[in-house]
Amino acid sequence: MSFQDDSPPALENPMKIIPSIPTMQRLSRKWKSAGKKIGFVPTMGALHQGHLELVKTSRRENDVTVVSIFVNPTQFGPQEDFKKYPRTLDQDCSLLRREKVQAVFSPSDHEMYAADPNIKIHITGSLVSGLCAPFRPGHFDGVALVVVKLLNIVMPTHLYLGQKDAQQVAVLKRTISELNLEVVPVVCPIVRERDGLAMSSRNKLLSMEGRRTAPALFKALMEGKRVARTGEKNPGNVLAEAKKVLSKEKKIKLQYLEAVDPSTLTPVSKIKKGTMLALAAYLDNVRLIDNIVI
Amino acid sequence: MSFQDDSPPALENPMKIIPSIPTMQRLSRKWKSAGKKIGFVPTMGALHQGHLELVKTSRRENDVTVVSIFVNPTQFGPQEDFKKYPRTLDQDCSLLRREKVQAVFSPSDHEMYAADPNIKIHITGSLVSGLCAPFRPGHFDGVALVVVKLLNIVMPTHLYLGQKDAQQVAVLKRTISELNLEVVPVVCPIVRERDGLAMSSRNKLLSMEGRRTAPALFKALMEGKRVARTGEKNPGNVLAEAKKVLSKEKKIKLQYLEAVDPSTLTPVSKIKKGTMLALAAYLDNVRLIDNIVI
Numbered sequence: 001m002s003f004q005d006d007s008p009p010a011l012e013n014p015m016k017i018i019p020s021i022p023t024m025q026r027l028s029r030k031w032k033s034a035g036k037k038i039g040f041v042p043t044m045g046a047l048h049q050g051h052l053e054l055v056k057t058s059r060r061e062n063d064v065t066v067v068s069i070f071v072n073p074t075q076f077g078p079q080e081d082f083k084k085y086p087r088t089l090d091q092d093c094s095l096l097r098r099e100k101v102q103a104v105f106s107p108s109d110h111e112m113y114a115a116d117p118n119i120k121i122h123i124t125g126s127l128v129s130g131l132c133a134p135f136r137p138g139h140f141d142g143v144a145l146v147v148v149k150l151l152n153i154v155m156p157t158h159l160y161l162g163q164k165d166a167q168q169v170a171v172l173k174r175t176i177s178e179l180n181l182e183v184v185p186v187v188c189p190i191v192r193e194r195d196g197l198a199m200s201s202r203n204k205l206l207s208m209e210g211r212r213t214a215p216a217l218f219k220a221l222m223e224g225k226r227v228a229r230t231g232e233k234n235p236g237n238v239l240a241e242a243k244k245v246l247s248k249e250k251k252i253k254l255q256y257l258e259a260v261d262p263s264t265l266t267p268v269s270k271i272k273k274g275t276m277l278a279l280a281a282y283l284d285n286v287r288l289i290d291n292i293v294i
Numbered sequence: 295m296s297f298q299d300d301s302p303p304a305l306e307n308p309m310k311i312i313p314s315i316p317t318m319q320r321l322s323r324k325w326k327s328a329g330k331k332i333g334f335v336p337t338m339g340a341l342h343q344g345h346l347e348l349v350k351t352s353r354r355e356n357d358v359t360v361v362s363i364f365v366n367p368t369q370f371g372p373q374e375d376f377k378k379y380p381r382t383l384d385q386d387c388s389l390l391r392r393e394k395v396q397a398v399f400s401p402s403d404h405e406m407y408a409a410d411p412n413i414k415i416h417i418t419g420s421l422v423s424g425l426c427a428p429f430r431p432g433h434f435d436g437v438a439l440v441v442v443k444l445l446n447i448v449m450p451t452h453l454y455l456g457q458k459d460a461q462q463v464a465v466l467k468r469t470i471s472e473l474n475l476e477v478v479p480v481v482c483p484i485v486r487e488r489d490g491l492a493m494s495s496r497n498k499l500l501s502m503e504g505r506r507t508a509p510a511l512f513k514a515l516m517e518g519k520r521v522a523r524t525g526e527k528n529p530g531n532v533l534a535e536a537k538k539v540l541s542k543e544k545k546i547k548l549q550y551l552e553a554v555d556p557s558t559l560t561p562v563s564k565i566k567k568g569t570m571l572a573l574a575a576y577l578d579n580v581r582l583i584d585n586i587v588i
Binding site for chain 2 (some may be wrong): 122152
């Protein structure tokens with residue numbers, strides 16, 4: 001006779017790795033029926049400290065945390081880096097296990113998309129008239145589609161997003177609001193390397209020299225912020241000072257540097273508290289983005 | 295002292311009429327937490343027996359039933375009948391009260407749509423290459439958008455749709471599947487007047503003579519089906535026989551008559567069991583649709 005047989009299951013279940021949509025939905029439905037707060041961190045894997053801060057915040061604020069790892073083909077343009085985007089699933093799962101995440105949802109492309117998909121989400125207006133959108137046609141439509149799908153699969157109460165992808169944050173907040181999705185978006189600050197470079201999975205693709213040059217992006221944003229804080233209200237003047245920092249770096253090809261309202265993403269005519277300076281630049285053919293709020 | 299004070303609330307609560315999105319979401323969330331099956335019938339009001347059959351089916355198959363009444367502006371084209379679409383809210387609510395519906399969700403346009411909406415759903419491919427779609431650009435995008443919003447607000451387990459709007463059924467089934475919405479679509483048969491005319495809120499807009507002529511639409515579909523059942527496999531021949539019935543009616547302006555696969559809506563090259571014959575026609579400037587499955 002053994003008392004062990006009647007003992008309750010261990011409180012900390014091992015992390016589940018779930019490739020199937022119905023399995024994930026069943027698990028989430030069970031949690032929801034039990035009234036649990038579900039935190040969700042959607043990622044494309046290649047996890048770094050920025051992702052892990054989202055995960056830690058979700059772990060603190062919810063009963064269970066689900067992380068998705070899915071390199072979403074619909075958000076890459078035909079000329080973009082879908083194929084060379086870093087994929088490190090085993091390492092990612094080790095990191096997430098250490099954070100005591102309850103489940104990793106890692107579907108195949110085939111599980112997520114029908115062979116001949118017919119339904120798209122389309123973002124219009126000021127949200128996609130500037131910043132990354134003109135350079136990445138269809139990108140935010142693809143992001144919104146995959147996140148709506150993931151929200152319907154994972155059914156979280158809270159969604160954790162990183163401020164680094166500021167345009168993505170604005171688009172997803174608006175998508176959640178306009179489609180009446182019942183989830184609370186939580187935006188977490190940018191996590192930076194010691195030298196100021198915003199953490200990004202794409203940093204791995206930089207050469208040694210590119211990596212040494214990259215912190216200039218943040219320095220430029222800081223310079224813009226410094227100038228604005230001296231009382232300069234004209235966006236043109238603020239951005240010009242920031243650009244001066246970048247012009248010293250031959251390796252950096254600036255794509256845009258704008259001063260916008262962080263929720264509508266409309267360019268501002270006057271810099272004020274809350275205005276966001278945002279940029280994208282190429283370095284070694286690697287496209288990096290960063291932003292700062294004044 | 296009264297025993298009444300401790301008595302449980304009446305089992306049959308009065309029907310709630312809810313104009314607010316958060317109120318509807320709270321009520322549905324409460325039902326979902328209690329594990330209730332929620333049936334949902336989205337309508338544009340002006341209810342007729344066709345709608346009521348959807349309601350009765352939902353009442354039989356679920357614990358609670360929600361009916362929405364909302365004349366959705368985003369599914370009408372600029373030249374279409376949004377303004378003259380019949381609106382009979384009080385009468386609709388009386389009918390629904392008699393069916394013991396638990397809640398009617400009847401939001402204002404303002405409650406449903408932001409002043410400057412930025413998020414759209416876009417349907418592509420064979421689903422919108424034929425039938426009504428070429429004549430109503432953007433219509434099915436608008437239908438999908440409002441139904442996705444309504445599903446996120448009402449959070450039903452089962453969605454009741456009428457077969458009369460066959461293209462809408464195909465589009466919504468695909469939207470639910472591709473966006474991973476966790477709701478079961480239930481399609482109910484067309485309800486017809488004694489003379490065969492498919493019930494429609496727009497029938498009210500017909501003149502007396504138009505109303506007398508209208509059953510020819512169904513007669514034409516029946517003739518197509520009859521010819522197909524004699525063994526005629528060629529869609530051109532089947533449709534030609536159906537058109538002969540309509541050519542006798544001067545008041546009827548046929549917009550299309552097609553033989554399609556009912557789930558992809560692709561025109562068939564050979565008539566078989568399950569092929570759908572579908573048409574749209576104008577009568578007194580009123581646009582009517584109907585279909586039949588072979």
